[in-house]
Amino acid sequence: MGRIFISAAHGGKENGLLDPGAMVAGTTEAQEMILLRDLVVSELRTKGVEVLSVPDDLSFRQSLDWINVRGRANDVAIELHADSANNPSVRGATSFYIADNDTRKKHANLLLAALTKRLPKLPSQGAKPDSTAGLGSLAFCRLVKTPSLVLQVGFLTNPDDRFILQNQRREMAAAIADGLIAWLDDVSGGVNVSYAPISIEINGQNYGEQGIIVSGNAYIPIDLVDRLGFDLASDENVRRVSYRNVVFVRAIELKPFDVSVGWEAKTRTVILRTISKLCTGQKDRIMGHGNASEVQLMMFLKSRNPKALEEFSMIARHYRNEGEIEGVNYDLAFCQMCWETNFLRFGDLIVPAQNNFASIGAISGPEGATFPNVRTGVRAHIQQLKAYATTQPLVNEVVSPRFRFITRGVAPLFGQLSGRWNADLSYGTKVLNLVTLLYEDSGLIAKA
Template sequence: MKTIVIDPGHGGSDSGATYRGYDEKDFNLKIALEVRDFLQVNYEANILMTRTKDRAVPLDGRTDFANSNNADFFISIHNNAAGGSGFESFIFNGKVPRQTKRNQDIIHQNLATDTLTKYNVKDRGQKRANFHVLRETEMSALLLEVLFIDDEENLAVLNNQAFIEDAARAIASGTALALELPEKQVSERLYKVNAGSFRNKPNAEKRAQFLNSKGIQPTIVSADVSGTLYYRIQAGAFSIKEKAEKRVTELKKAGISDAFIITEDKELSAPPESIKKITILGETCLSAWQMDAFSRSINPESPLLGYYYKKFGKEYGIRADIAYAQAILETNYFRFTGLVQKGQNNYAGIGATGPGNPGASFQSPEEGVLAHIQHLFAYASTEGLPYEYPLVDPRFTLVKQGSALTWTDLNGKWAVPGTSYGQNILDVYRRMLSFTIGDLKEQR
């Protein structure tokens, strides 16, 4: 299990930057605690904090703490000041391992892609500096400057709790992606906050726009209830009940009097031997819209690819819903926060081997899905390709056919997968199943 040290900047008598009665140290701690909570709830990792309250910690105390605990990653959270606005990240300006730069790329872009755009915050870029906490740490280290405390517009954003939560979630999920943290395989209870259900999509979109204007991020989830399509407004999903209750209170203050909590028990555990036996070839369990609904419950802008995965999965005998889960893992719910960019239509990271080589590009989403399915077919089967479709996977002939019959057999074979790549795909798939089962229960 990897150890991560989260370092809220300043503290105690060291207030950091100050402006109009606000102290940097308080924002640092608030964001850092949210990052810690998100990682602890969702991922297998040992999370340590240099401080959890308002107390002074010397710089060498922070780095000594991380070094003595043999941490795998150190992340320091700050706010900027003294002229400017926006977000920037730093790594040491001397020699650093390639992994350090990769961590910066992924975490920075994970925050920049969605959160900065949503709150109209400037991206000041990825930088290097000779900061003590970057220089004296023996592990990969990153320092974030999350907005300027002395900029009026930035300060207003920092005082928005929705931004604090969104930024922390982006930092945490980016960290998990960069470090390849396995998602927790334990039973947990999820508290979904329902803020309305509509038959008419424009009415659902109007409700979503209203919630956005109140600083509450909604998700529109479609559901087929007895042949009728409904659009549900989900205003958050929480592992901690108190946070869900707080969101309901916020909704009622905003005028949504009928908001309520839906409790869902998620069974995510599976015996290791069972995991090893799940083959790449086989029947698809989920429908196209169920795949898309799950992805859009996390990223409302996800492309509707379920139809293509279902179509080509059937033609090639591939478990299309698990292939879809792999695409989610590779693209971070189609946010494309890694090497591959959205316009490449490359949902499997085919050919993406490192900086400067973002991999293959395909002419359309349909062709991108076909290439993904063909690449899986190369690993899972020794037979020839079905003749109905042309070969579009540029690396098909580079794969030893039949060398990976199960999803965990992809460990060590797919591009830079780590030793738990197949398990991580199946973790996403179990979440897809749990989401679908929970949604069907709600329809009863």
């Protein structure tokens, strides 16, 4: 497998004096290229690619010799430059290759494309033969024994190019690393890049697919991002990598969408919480998905009635399962159960043996409906909510005795059940306040 040699232009001694390269706006080409080179080296090593960094105190000729002594078959070499011009409006990146070498030209275009794709605001001046350079040829392209290119990443004298170099340096380094890997892959027939796997937890649930660690950052599969309802596939500013035929994006990119991103070092798990889906407008919608885990539902109930789970140990699981089957937000249903039963303490009219967790009325008799077991009672509750929220058909056979009497779809929002499910016009607000408490207790949203 080949290796990559990287040299930062200038910085060494030429004729006994340090060579800073171009000096612009309080910085030097040597300083900027060394900073960039170090980040590229870090990116490559994180991806398992063997890279050799040319020492900064060598003269240009010594740098060439340093590479040539160590170079072997399937290695490649690159030197990073920044250009300068008398006209500050001149800008853009260029990749130079040895003239009349179509293979090297292909690789120069490959490297340049990787850079400008990740940094679309950096213009490309195209891949050019070294014969078009100011000196008529470039020694790095001609005198290095391994395949070599010179990448000129922009003009220090142009404010826009300089801003990108100094403020998007890590993005630039990642783009160059991607281009170098593609080049090395073409030269040596494959690069064995390996990333450490990590687990993913979303809203308290373990996600079936793993993520990866890239340069110390957690990356998650793009398919998970799609499931959360965010479209990042065409966002050019999002960091992404392709690994084992799966596209991954950096988890932190979800923060602008109000997704909380955390890390559990002991279990190597990235923890995602979809805060945006917990806003009032979403948590009020009956048809949807719950966000709390089974354990979080149980702990919420137990913290308010320590004896609740002694008789109803499976109730949280039943609410999650039945809610998912019918597409009903089980967080809402569970909190409504807590309100209606006073956290399973019940009252005078309905007793625990009835398995009636939402004060569902009976066809006859004042005491309310009775169900043969806990799961059937939960199913009736879920069906009753679905009847109010939508005209969609039920998945399971009807067990709610009042299902057929409800005008379907009249109350898609839980607040609209005030005056319908309960005569109290603030009924919806009271139950939704419990949902907020559930999310606060579970750490899904910050406490007010």
